[in-house]
Amino acid sequence: MLHEILLSLSGHPSPLLRNDHSDPAAAAILSAPERELLSTAGHLSDLHCKLLSYTAQISASHPSVICRAVSTAINSVHLGAFQRKVLEVEESILRKDAALVGACNIVPLTAVIGEFSGWTRRLEWLWNLVQFISRESKGATCRAAQLIDKLRDELQTGYADIGETALSLVKVAETAWLKQVSTWVLYGRIPMLGHNDFFIRKDEEDEQGYSIDDELLPAFVTQSTASSMLFIGTSLNRVHRRGGMDPSISGVGHFSSQLQELAQLTFPLNSVMLSRAITAIRLTLSRTTLQKLLPLGKVLEILRILREFFLLGRGEFAMALTQQADEKIRSRWRRADNLAYEKRDGLGTVMIKEGEVATVLSKTWTALGTMQGQHADEDEELELARGLLRLNLFKSNPSTPGKGTSENGQRASHAIAATPFRNLLFSVPVTLTMQIPSPLDLFLAPTDLHTYTSINSYLLSIRRAHLRLTDLWKITCLRRHHPPPPRAPYGNTKGGVAKTRLLHERWSARSSAMRSAWSTSSAAIFFLAETEAYLQVEVVEGLWDDFHGWVTGTEESARPHHQRPSISHHTHMGPSSAHSQEDDDEPAPDQSNPQAPKSSTTHDPQTLAIAHRLYLRTLVRRLLLAQQRFTDPLYDLLVHIDHLVALVHRLHGVWTAADLEADEGVVDAFSNLAADEADVRAGIRDVEAKVKHGVEDVVAVLRGLSMDSAFMADFEDGGGGGDGDDDAEDFGDEDGDGEGEGRYVPRRVGGVDRLLMKLDFGGWLDSGRSNRGRDGGGEF
Template identity: 65%
Template sequence: MLHEILLSLSGHPSPLLRNEEPTAGGQPLLSAPERELLKTAAHISELHCSLIQHTTHISATHPSVICRAVSTAVSSVHLAAFQRKILEVEDGILRQDAGLVGAYNIVPLTAALGEFTGWTRRLEWLWALSQFMLKKRDHGSTCRGAELMNKLRAELQTGYADIEATSLSLIQVAETAWLKQVSAWVLYGRLPGFGADDFFVQKDSEDEQGYKVDPQLLPSFVSDDMAASMLFIGTSLHRVRDKGVADPTLGALGHLYSQIQELSALTYPLSPTALSRAIMSIRLHLSRTVLQKLLPLEKVLEMLQVLRQFMLLGRGEFAMALTQQADEKIRDRWRRADNLAYEKRDGLGTINIKEGEVAAVLARTWVALGSMQSQHAGEDEELELARELLQLNLSKSKASTGLSLGKVVATPFRNLLLSVPVDMTVRIYSPLDLFLSRSDMQTYTSINSYLLSIRRAHLRLTDLWKVTRLRRHHLAPPRPPFSSTQGGIAKTKELRKRWSTRATNMRSAWTTSSASIFFLAEIEAYLQVEVVEGLWDDFQSWLTGKREETRPGSESLATYDEALTRPTVANHDPQSLSIAHQQYLQALVRRLLLTQAKFTEPLYNLLIQTDHLVALIYRLDGIWTSMDLEADEGVVDAFSNLEAEESDVQSHLREVESKVKKEVEEVVRVLRDLSMDSEFLAEMEDEDPAGDSREIMIDEGEGRFKPKRIGGVDRLLMKLDFGRWFDAKE
């Protein structure tokens, strides 16, 4: 009987433990206490047999390498230990160990089964773990490696020492298998050959990098920033390997011995801090050996300088030339429409600019800038690079907001340049996409549309003063001898009266235009000089390693002066550049007030009304020119009623003047409200919305970028003093 029990515990089914009530001649063979003991033995035997079957199945068929490794460890380590325990008990019985064999060589059943008391809970736990690995999830697949590692870590807190020891041993197996997958990715840029669907890095044809991180496949001890850093390392290695085929100057991937040592020195369970330091060390080693050849700092600064000068309108002549060419294209379209026969003019309101015409606007802008540049000696390499990279296209989406920020307002400033939605974009070639993402470019596009719309309105208003006919008080008297005659004198008086009346009618228009110019000039000066220029200088100083991190007062003046004379040398890796650049963009968007829809909406309405104001003034000038030709030269247009048109345009002009004034007042009111809004002020003071969680993934020796605090709505409000203009009667 005892031999049968030991065989059954070893995984061989026995009828002795399967029959509930074994009898002989109608009499029970076992007493009640013996039956209870055999139930315990039967339970252990059943668990052992089931675990053998399930672990064999999991190790052979499970799609997760980590689950296979854990299942194999359960079979080869823990079930093997149970088998050894059975052999130890059997050996003790054969040796007549006093702990098992009593007097007259009797082996008490309680003594034999008591040796397996500690295994019941452990085998039950292992059985529950095998069921967890085989159970179907909501996503239709079985257990994933990340889920198993998270469960094993949670089981460390059960309070049972044997369960904790078992969990710890399986955690080491699971995390070792996971770390091997990570090593293949961060050391060679290769996805696992088997079980790639269970790895947190997945191929993605729609992503600009070609790969993405699946958060559902991330273990709990891996933060999002750590995963992003590992994604960057692997994609960079993949690109270097592809690039190395065509560019032998990049050489091999470098000496990997120190990086392998970094990973092999990790202890289990993996510490998030230790793992992040190892990943950061690998990333910095890669950056300082290979990526500096692939993406030198000079190329980064060159690209960022193009973005600053053209997307952020650092070169004023670019915005001016682009605005002029866009206005010329719109006028050309309407001139061609006016030349159509009357029966073909139906539906003129639906006239749209085509894609080719939009691209031609930018092409003519480059020609105009080239003619300016040809007046100076030397070649403008920055202009040539911008000509190659910048594109002006019809917008393909409904909104042009920065996806990485998630807060950029959807106010359609892109509609103002050509009266259709257009986007200024930049083509990002490899390897610049190592630190510039698609969402960064969308953010630049939004900022460009915003700043360009304000600059365009300012330029169009100032161009009104170039129309001499509107500014002069009256024409010169007729030439002698007609000027000395009675008719000549009457003609002179008539001309002076005519232009005096027109000057009076235009007085409110000039007042509104002047106030609008003042408002736009102050807004533009604040945004361009204080915000854009200030943040760019600060970011550029950090890039080049010349940023002043200390100030007098925190240390001696001599130490401060010495620090200024010995600036540090910048050695930023691409991911640190990417993180710092995103923080720079976040600060730029916030301080440009592009997160405040209650500011951008009235500003957008003001820019629209400004366009109407300029268009009506030009229209009125054309009507007056036609009236002068009719009165002075006898050129009559039989198909127009100039007096009625003049009255209608002047009426609309008064309405638009009132709307412009109202929108200016609304924008100023919003700025005052923002200056007293505690939530807005807290957002402006927030230097790092991403928090300190990203700091661990940046080299401590390089210095963490923190945008400096610049600007302030109160500084802008002090300049926007309109006197009593808002109080004046209509």
């Protein structure tokens, strides 16, 4: 019987221990304590047999390499230790050890079972763990991250034997996981074995080609560490792809130091120590390979392109683009008017096509080259922008931006308002985009470019409305006597005097009719000029200088080759436009050298990418582009201004035709000029009221924002509050190594109160409320 018990404990099922001994014959042979001891031995035997069977199955067929490694460790280490214990007990009995064998060679069953008393809880725990690995949930088996998290939780059970067992299995699981990580961070390759269980996946639809699956990420790995791993592997992958083209970056060395960083890690893995190791590998990669692949000069070059053209640093670009777009729209309407009525195809004759939009941008580059004259070919930024920038019809893609991503340190960005500013340039959705050349996509993601595109549509819409309003003053005949009175000698005759009187009365009537429109346009120009000055000078310029200074390691960023536009402020009736100025007193530091200026701080590409996203998030917040309660009334105001400009141009055309009819006898039989004039003047009065109410609505929203404590707390947080904390944490010194000391903290710029103070200066809005109703809606 004793031999049968030992064989059964060794993993050979025995009917002796499987019998419940409840029949009367067995009850007569065995006492109650003996039956209990045999039940304990049977339980241990059953656990041992099931563990052998299940671990063999898991090790052979489980899809997770780490689960297979843990299962093999259970079989070879812990079940092997149990088997050795059985052999030790058997050897002690055969040696007649006094601890087990008594007088007359009697071996007490209590002593034998007592030798295995410490194994019951351990085998039961191992059986629960094997069941956890084997079971399926919603058609999916256990994943490596789930197993590692469970084993790390089991370290805190309080039982010493369970803690030791869990610790040994944690070492096995994390060693296998760290081998997968080393394949990615050292070679840029997803591991061949267990790739379905690795937390980094190849994703062609993702902006980097790879993405992080949070469900496969162990809990002890912080998000910033995971994003660093993603960046390292993605960078190495691109280096390998470019290695055949550029011998200077084809070799990836420093493996010994990087392997040493990983080899120094102890198990169970500590989040801080793992973060330090990954950071050290990332910095080593940045100082060696990526320094050649992506020098700081290239980063600054593309940042200047984004600043000058997307953020309207070059005022002449916005002006030329607006002029070319308006000319294209006018030419399409003229073409539609010249077609015979039966050939007109509804609005199809005036709809803008993709090729025409591209032609507008091409003509814009030509216009910019003409402005610069013989020095146009010396402008490297202009030539680079010509090759990279594209003007395209906007095609909505519901799966693109706006998604909250966590890969590469990228969190759900501050939501940009859905106000369609992109509709204003051509009356169809059009966006300015850019091709991101490799390797600049290491730090510039498509979602960043989407943010730039949204900011560009927003700023360009305000600049366009400002320019179109000021262009009204270029219609000379609306502001002066036209046509002029007849000259002598005919002017001194009776007919000449009558003609002069007629022209004076005509101009006086038209001047009186336009007085309200001029006052409304002048007030709108004041509003747009002050708003644009605030957005461009205080917000965009201030944040750019701050970010550029951080990138270059200088306290104050020197102005680049082309200076920012100076916005002229006008409170009187007259044109107000933005003109770029050149400052000869401050030469650009990189004019003669395309490389970046020397600085004491060199940032790796991932740090640059995180800082750049934080800069963009702060820019969106400071420009109020995230506040749809502000952008919606502003968009309505810009639409009304467009309508007002169109009606003024139409009234000018009607008056020109009326002058030809009255003075030259040119009669259009298909038009009723008197009715058209009455209709247009009524429309102008209606639109004037809408423009005035629109300005009041926008200012009211600004007042409401200034009194909103939640908004002001987020706004005055300098860009580091709210959801910006996620990106700020990626700079943080979470591992205590001091790396977070040089993180980018956006400067506090602008302020809603400052903008309100400018708009309220002189009380022009209050006077508009009191004078409403005079001259077709009143003056401001």
